[in-house]
Amino acid sequence: MMTGHRIDNVANPDWWRGAVIYQIYPRSYQDSNGDGIGDLLGIVGRIPYIASLGVDAIWISPFFTSPMKDFGYDVSDYCDVDPMFGTLADFDAVIDTAHRFGIRVLIDLVLSHTSDQHPWFQQSVQDRTNDKADWYVWADPKPDGTPPNNWLSIFGGSGWQWSPRREQYYQHNFLTSQPDLNFHSEAVQNALLEVAQFWLHRGVDGFRLDTINFYTCDSELRDNPPLPKDQRNANIAPAVNPYNHQLHIYDKNRPENLDFLRKLRAEMKPYGAAAVGEVGDAQRGLEILGEYTRGDDLMHMCYAFEFLANTQPTAARIVEVMEDVDRVAGDGWACWAFSNHDVVRHVSRWQLSTGAQRMFITLIMALRGSVCIYQGEELGLPEAEVRFEDLQDPYGIEFWPEFKGRDGCRTPMVWDADAQNAGFSNAPRTWLPIAEAHRSLAVDKQEHDPSAILHHYRKAIAFRHNHPALRVGSHDGLKADGDVIYFTRETEGQKLFCVFNVSDSPSSFHMPDGDWRSVGQELGSATINEDGWLYLGPWQACMALDRTDAR
Structure with a gap:
């Protein structure tokens, strides 16, 4: 439907x-x-x-x-x-x-x-010859009866569970009730x-x-x-x-x-x-x-x-x-x-x-x-x-x-x-x-x-959503100056410079050359001073658009 x-x-x-x-x-x-x-x-x-x-x-x-x-x-x-x-x-x-x-x-x-209650497993566990016998990861035990290898489960213990019906182990990366499918099939x-x-x-x-x-x-x-x-x-x-x-x-x-x-x-x-x-x-x-x-x-x-x-x-x-x-x-x-x-x-x-x-x-x-x-x-x-x-x-x-x-x-x-x-x-x-x-x-x-x-x-x-440079634009690589991160996001017609103070202490940062205007005031974006300096409060960001941006 x-x-x-x-x-x-x-x-x-x-x-x-x-x-x-x-x-x-x-x-x-x-x-x-x-x-x-x-x-x-x-x-x-x-x-x-x-x-x-x-x-x-x-x-x-x-x-x-x-x-x-x-x-x-x-x-x-x-x-x-x-x-x-x-x-x-x-x-x-x-x-x-x-x-x-x-x-x-x-x-x-x-x-x-x-x-293990899926019909596929319910059939697979029956014997070694049914139509879905190889739909899960089955393996014979080692000669001493232990699991076939050392794989572990994320939920703790061995990643293998014994099936007395098939006299084989099946793999489970998670719970024993979550047998792994065999993607080689x-x-x-x-x-x-x-x-x-x-x-x-x-x-x-x-x-x-x-x-x-x-x-x-x-x-x-x-x-x-x-x-x-x-x-x-x-x-x-x-x-x-x-x-x-x-x-x-x-x-x-x-x-x-x-x-x-x-x-x-x-x-x-x-x-x-x-x-x-x-x-x-x-x-x-x-x-x-x-x-x-x-x-x-x-x-x-x-x-x-x-x-x-x-x-x-x-x-x-x-x-x-x-x-x-x-x-x-x-x-x-x-x-x-x-x-x-x-x-x-x-x-x-x-x-x-x-x-x-x-x-x-x-x-x-x-x-x-x-x-x-x-x-x-x-x-x-x-x-x-x-x-x-x-x-x-x-x-x-x-x-x-x-x-x-x-x-x-x-x-x-x-x-x-x-x-x-x-x-x-x-x-x-x-x-x-x-x-x-x-x-x-x-x-x-x-x-x-x-x-x-x-x-x-x-x-x-x-x-x-309102800034294509953030959604789909390139970036020039993140850089750090102490606790401050900065980078540029850019797409056709839009260039946005982003600065973040990743700390609970005030910080300062000098903007790169360019004609920038601060945007994102609704997000608490810092204001750029006339001399190009930013004074960032704890955990404060600044988003700045190139003034030549047509948007």
Whole structure:
């Protein structure tokens, strides 16, 4: 079924370049039926609010049929909606309503693995000779009965699970209930391409592709080498997880991945659809981003993890990241984010003041690439405190208390400070508790406060849209002068000089030669003195247009 309202992406195939994408975690956005869990019709009802932010697209985290062991990232039917979230007709309503407001819709496809309750796996596990016997990664044990190699699971322990029925192990990069598909099988690839076609025909404008670099594993099942301790970081898995002890060159990041991605891109092209791939690798993330987005036959953009790290990025670190992108992915396209459904909200992670929050969102809107913002980020929501007895996330339950899991960033959205469950649901109990500390930041409170962070997000997004140099222009490379970052964004007919004070102390900066005028006063942009000096307050930015600009 195709929905009534369509956006002509074929006429504008580069719509994704420089786009601002709003991530929705559907369990926690809006409950429409009073069961305490957000759903698709809840999203429909909130699309006018989403449109008021000025975003180009929404990315909806998984809503497919699932036993919910990993909250929808364990799919048991790729082509249907879990009753928890509604029906296919409800999804059609999301597409139709979003398109009427000029908003594109990306859905979160989880192709690297399925649920163990998926019919494909239920057949594959029966024996070694059925039609789907090779649809998953199966391997014989070593002579001593142990797993075939040293691969680990992100959720802790071995990446292999024993099946007594087949007397073999199957691979799982995540939970034991999430067996990995065998991308060396042509039949598996074709089945997944048919899944993409199903949703493209239904009207989606593209995909967020979960764990895109995990699709293919080494056909020889070779052991991963150890990773020296000084090279480990916790950007992908918490520090207490032994997953960080390996260099993952055989269980993911395989060159064969590119062949499948080219097929997927070819399926998307007639629709003008776009894909953003999630690259999960602590050591080679940006290199893979460059590899997967190079040219016009792979992915349009990839989701970068560099600004999802635990440590607040300094001016020097931001410059380093962007220099690395220019070096290894200069021909590709990044999609930047500070928060998502898998990490501590960046307000808490970096302990940001209100001024710092404003500077960082203005900065991300000025960087070359596309941008994802995560629901509630526009309200400045901090990480919620969730008691152990209220935890739902298996990741947090496994590693508690050293790692508290991901529930703290997944608590329900707060709409009405004084309403039951802050306007999220009228149920007696919600799937995760409402964070009481969030009520004072609810949408209704901020709508009536001109100084609220919500309005700054709207202004920053609008400023990006109104300046083509920020959306699609080139940059001349980021540079740092102490705590000050500066760079030029330029496209035909527009040249914009950007300066950011990435600190809580005042700073000064002398503008380069040129005839500049300060713009973006609605964002608190600093004024250029007649002698060319900028005096920047803590966390202050300055945007300046070349006066010869015709715009």
